[in-house]
Each structure stands twice: as structure tokens, then as C-alpha cells.
Amino acid sequence: MEGRKIIKWVVGGLGVALIVGYSFFVLIDFVYGPRIIISNPLNGYSTTTPAIIVQGRVIHTNNLSINDAQTAVDLDGNFHSRLILAPGYNIIKVTAKDNYERVVKKTIEMVLVESRI
Template structure:
């Protein structure tokens, strides 16, 4: 009877251990599974702006390379980026592309309309 209880307890502890290992592995692998993440803070898709000079600021996670309209931009160690851009009058498409170290790619397109103020 005592051996049977000990055996069941060992099985339960083993199941708990493997559940914790699998859960922790999944938690750590989420960055690999999700790929790069882009968060834009200053402008949003569909915005109407009155000035031709805009600042694009945001934060990225899990990124090795970042580009704005196919031009490489730099991020600090916290993943924050800040770039200035001059818009053409009318409809503008801004493309932000992030690539992680495993070549997973995330692309975020912002469609912005620049409408100059009439004087």
C-alpha cells in the first residue's frame, strides 16, 4: 500500500514538472513564434495632416533590422525609433518593415493624406 502511494505521488510530481517545463518553454518561445512587433505612437493609418514635415515615433520588439520606405533606420537598446519624414501633397503611403534574426518579417503600412493649408 505504501509503495503504491509513493508511486502515484511520483507520477503526479513528474506530470507537474513536465507541465511546468512545457509552459515555461512556450512562454520563452513566444518571441520566436510571434516574430517582430511594430507599435507606432505618433501617427495612425488614415490620418489627415496639415504639415508636410512629420515625425514617426514608435517601439519595436524582436527586431534585428528596421526600415522606413526601404531606408534603414536605427533603434535604441529599448527598441524605440524616431524618424522625420517630409510628405508629398496628397496621398502618402509610409511602409515600415521589421525583420527579426530568423528572417521573419512584419510590414506596417500607414496611408496618410497631407492637405496643405490654403493661405
């Protein structure tokens, strides 16, 4: 009889551990929220070429837009998008949204300097 009690406690403990582990796995996206890491271009960057590539990585995100245009994200969370800058001061808005509708925004300020030849 004592052996059955031990087996019941072990199986019950494994069941509780399984439920707690699965709950942590599911809720980790909710706890950390979406994040944006922009690797190129840097904020405050000045350039003479109007075509640039915005690239970086997102974490815990299911929707990404750059200047209100949807941008594709690969399975590792990497993204890149080609943009054309207007002469002078430019603001690039990067927005990420997660499954819980939480939104994170980052802005990049750049200057397109016209080259005078």
C-alpha cells in the same frame, strides 16, 4: 549510499531544469516573432505640415526600415524618423525583420492637405 543517489537525482534535475529554461529563453524570440507598434502618426491622419515624425516601438526585431530606409532602434526598441510628405495622399511602409528572417510590415496612409491662404 542512499545519500549519493539523492544528490545525483537532485543535480540531474537541476541540469534538466537549466537546459529547459535556457531553451525557452532562446526560443521565445522564435515563438513570438517580430512586432511593430506605431504610436505616431495614426493611420488616416491628415495634416497641413509636410514634416512629420514617425515613432513607435519594435519587439523581437533586429532590422527596421521606414520607406526602405534603415532606421535606428534604441536598446528599449523605440524608434523615430523624420519624413517629408508629398502633397496629397501618402503611404508610409514600416518593415521589421527578426533573426529568423521573418518579416512584419505595417503601412500608414496619410494625407497632406495644402493650406490655402
